[in-house]
Amino acid sequence: MSDYLTDEEQVDRLKKLWKDYGITVVVALSLGIGGTVAWDYFKAYQSNEAQAASNLYTSYLEASGVGEPSSEFIDELESNYGNSAYFAFTLLREAKSEVDAKNFSGAHESLTKAFEVAKGSPLGDLVALRKAKVEFELGDYEAVLLTLQEVETAGYRWQALMLKGDVHFQNNELEAAREAYQSAKDQLPTGFESDVVDMRLASVPPAT
Numbered sequence: 001m002s003d004y005l006t007d008e009e010q011v012d013r014l015k016k017l018w019k020d021y022g023i024t025v026v027v028a029l030s031l032g033i034g035g036t037v038a039w040d041y042f043k044a045y046q047s048n049e050a051q052a053a054s055n056l057y058t059s060y061l062e063a064s065g066v067g068e069p070s071s072e073f074i075d076e077l078e079s080n081y082g083n084s085a086y087f088a089f090t091l092l093r094e095a096k097s098e099v100d101a102k103n104f105s106g107a108h109e110s111l112t113k114a115f116e117v118a119k120g121s122p123l124g125d126l127v128a129l130r131k132a133k134v135e136f137e138l139g140d141y142e143a144v145l146l147t148l149q150e151v152e153t154a155g156y157r158w159q160a161l162m163l164k165g166d167v168h169f170q171n172n173e174l175e176a177a178r179e180a181y182q183s184a185k186d187q188l189p190t191g192f193e194s195d196v197v198d199m200r201l202a203s204v205p206p207a208t
Contacts, residue, residue, distance in 0.1 A: 053081040060090055064097075088117045088127065095130065104137045115150075125153040132163055141167045158187040158197075165200060178204045 060073035074094070077087045091114035098107035111131040118124035132147040144167050151160040165180030178201065185197040 050084065050086070053077065053084045053086040056081070057086040057090060061093075064093070083117055085118070085123060088114045088123060091117070092127065092130070095134070099134065099137075104134050108134045108138065119150070122153045122156075125151045125156045129156050129159055129163070132160070136163060136166065141171060154187070155189055158184040158189070158192075161187065162197065162200065169200075169204065174204050 056073050056077050060070050060077070063070040063073060074090055077084070077090055081087055091110045095107040095110040095114070098104070098110060108131065111127055111134060114127045115124060115131055118127050128147050128150040132144045132151075135141075135143040135147060145164065148160045148164055151157060161180050161184035165177045165184065168174070168177035168180055181197055181200045181204065185194050185201070188194055188197065
């Protein structure tokens with residue numbers, strides 16, 4: 001699992017991904033492993049055209065990090081770089097803050113915007129997964145299932161299937177829940193423990 005890679009191993013993996021696949025996959029991996037090395041490496045490869053957006057995003061991070069108003073940076077990113085990964089990153093951070101504050105409606109709005117920017121990429125799959133989780137919190141199970149259909153990246157599919165199982169479980173569709181959980185277990189990436197999925201499967205009463 002990438003969470004347990006050393007800094008040097010993370011850099012080597014990012015170098016190879018950058019060479020083979022380009023920016024989209026590297027951005028997604030940077031978000032996935034959550035390490036500062038991954039993000040620093042990504043920033044080192046920014047194009048000149050993205051420098052202004054990068055500066056705005058940095059200003060946003062600095063302002064939000066110390067509790068200062070950051071809305072002007074968000075507005076400028078949306079106006080001038082609304083189709084950039086930086087705007088999507090900003091919306092992801094805003095959504096996290098809103099979730100922490102139990103403002104799930106606000107989080108859903110931010111994630112919906114982020115998905116419009118990142119749709120069709122691994123980053124878009126990550127956004128879709130988080131959007132579906134917020135929709136689950138809002139009790140909009142039909143929306144959850146629709147959103148999860150957008151998740152195609154292999155590394156996220158098992159999580160999407162877990163959430164799909166949760167929806168079916170909440171709807172008392174036990175056989176569908178069991179099938180979703182089993183599919184999630186079958187699609188676990190190599191090296192991932194199956195304990196969480198096994199607990200979900202064990203929670204589904206046997207068919208009568």
